[in-house]
Amino acid sequence: MHLDHPHDGPPALGADARRPDGARRALRIGLGGPVGSGKTATVAALCRALRAELSLAVVTNDIYTREDAEFLLREAVLPPERITAVETGACPHTAIRDDISANLEAVEDLEEEAGPLDLILVESGGDNLTATFSKGLVDAQVFVIDVAGGDDIPRKGGPGVTTSDLLVINKTDLAPHVGSDLARMAADAAAQRAGLPVVMQSLRGESGVAEVAAWVRARLVAWTA
Template sequence: MHPDHATPAGGAWPRPSENYVPHAHGPDEPPHTHPDPGVDPHQALAAGPRALRVGIGGPVGSGKTALVAALCRALGEELRLAVVTNDIYTTEDADFLLRNGVLPAERIRAVETGCCPHTAIRDDISANLDAVEDLEATLGPLDLVLVESGGDNLTATFSKGLIDRQIFVVDVAGGDKVPRKGGPGVTAADLLVINKTDLAPLVGADLAVMDRDAKERRGELPTVFLSLVEDRAATPVAEWIRILVGVRGPAG
C-alpha cells in the first residue's frame, strides 16, 4: 500500500497531510494528474437519518444469535437499536432474544426465507429491506440495525444493498481448519469473529493456527477471538461497532 493511503488506527480517513509533496513532473512526461491522497476513493457510508446496518452471518451453530444477544446487552442502553432475524424457523431466533430479555419484542422482526437463507441476504434482499424500513417507521430513528442471517455455509455473504458492514462468525468447534478453507465470509467480511474459544482445549483446536490462517486469508481485515461464556458483552465486537456508529454520527 502507498504510504499516502495508509489508514490510521480507528478507521478515519486522513485529511491531506501538510507534509504531502506531489512528485515532480519532468518535461518529457505526458500531462497527467494524481488522485488526491486525502480523499477516500471508496463510497462513503450513506449519511443522514438511516441507521448503521451490520450483517451477522456464519455457519449453523457458530453463535450468531448468542452474539446478537450479547451485543444487545452491551449496546442496548447507549444506542437505539433493532434486530432483524432470518432463521429458517421464523420465530426461533426472535424467541431466543425475547426469552433472554435483551430486547423488547417491538425491536425484533423475523423474516421468512423460503429455505434459502443466502438468497434473502444476497440475491433478493427485499424482505429484509422491508423489515428494516418497518422497524424505522415504527420506532423512529435508529442508530444501529443488526441483520442476523440464517445459518448457512462458508460462501454466504450479505449484499451491500442491505448492509453497511458485515461480521462473519465461525467457531473453534467447527475445526481449526475453517479459516484456512476461506470462502467469501472468511476472506471478505469486515470483521471475522472466531467464537467459543473456551472450547478450544476440549475439541483440540489450535487458536494460533486459526489466527495465522485468518491473517493469511484476510490481509489487513480485523479478526477477533471471542468466548461469550467468559465475555457476555462481546467486548471487542461491541467496541468495533461503537467506532463505526461514532464515525457515522447520530441518526437524525
C-alpha cells in the first residue's frame, strides 16, 4: 500500500510518522555507499545482531536484479516475508532520492504484511559519494565506504561522507594489504563531518557490527521516546 504523504522533509508526528491505525510506524534507516563497500554484508550483520530483540525487515535496491535480496535470503538473516527487493531500472540514487515511490510502497507493504515492525533497513544500490536518501523515505542515513577504495575517500567528501547520520569505514582488516592508513582516514573523516559519528568497522573482527548496532538501538530509542 502506498500512503498519500509528501516525499520530502522530515516526518511529521501524527502523519508520516504514524500508520493508518494511529500507531507509530517503523523507524526507517537507509544504508548507502559505493559498489563493493560492504552494504549488504553490514545489513546482514545488523539483522543477525538485532533480530532477537527487534521486529525488523529489509528493502534492497538493485538496478536490474534482486541479487542483494537473494543473498540475504540465502543467508537466512530474516524470514523470507521480511525481505523485499526494488529493481530501480536506473541510477540507484534516483529511487532513494528523486522518485522514491517504489521504495515507499515496498516499506509500507512490509509494515502492512509483516508488521508491526520496529525497524526497516533500506539498502541502496551501489552508488557514488553523492548518494543520499530523501527524508521522505528514511529517518536516518548510514553511508558505508571501505578502505580498499583508497584512504583518500574521506578527504574527497561528498554528501554521503559529510552529511550522513553515521559514516562507516568498512573492511579495516584489509588496510595492511591495500596500503590504506586508518589513522589518516579517521582524521580526514572527522574533519569532514563536523562532529557527526564515524565507525571504523571490520565484520571479520571480534566486535563486528556491534558499534553500528548500538547506534541503531540509540536511534530507535529516540524514535520511540
